[in-house]
Amino acid sequence: QVQLVESGGGLVQAGESLSLSCAASGRTFVNYAMGWFRQAPGKEREFVAAIRWPSGRTRLTNNVSGRFTLSKDNAKNAVYLQMNSLKPEDTAVYYCALSKTFSDYIYETIDYWDYWGQGTQVTVSS
Numbered sequence: 001q002v003q004l005v006e007s008g009g010g011l012v013q014a015g016e017s018l019s020l021s022c023a024a025s026g027r028t029f030v031n032y033a034m035g036w037f038r039q040a041p042g043k044e045r046e047f048v049a050a051i052r053w054p055s056g057r058t059r060l061t062n063n064v065s066g067r068f069t070l071s072k073d074n075a076k077n078a079v080y081l082q083m084n085s086l087k088p089e090d091t092a093v094y095y096c097a098l099s100k101t102f103s104d105y106i107y108e109t110i111d112y113w114d115y116w117g118q119g120t121q122v123t124v125s126s
Contacts, residue, residue: 004116006020014126016124017084045095094120097113
């Protein structure tokens, strides 16, 4: 099995920044993706950003492109989401996820994601 441990999150004002971290442990894969989804109250869980191993290919949803950046640490098997210029609509529980689907494509559909973290709250006040 895979364990995903998230850290970061919190309460900030609009325009400020936050960073989320997620480290994976347990079963390892040669080709996989790690990324972030978010779920706001009353809404469905939605894709935010992800990165693939080993290619490093990234994908960010249009809503966060230009504000959020994604990076990875191969040695720590970790992924980092730097969130800048945060907006109130970014408020949600952010979930780290891992997809073991063997591909160089990053799927936004939840069905392709196999393991999930416990979630961390991000609140952006106006």
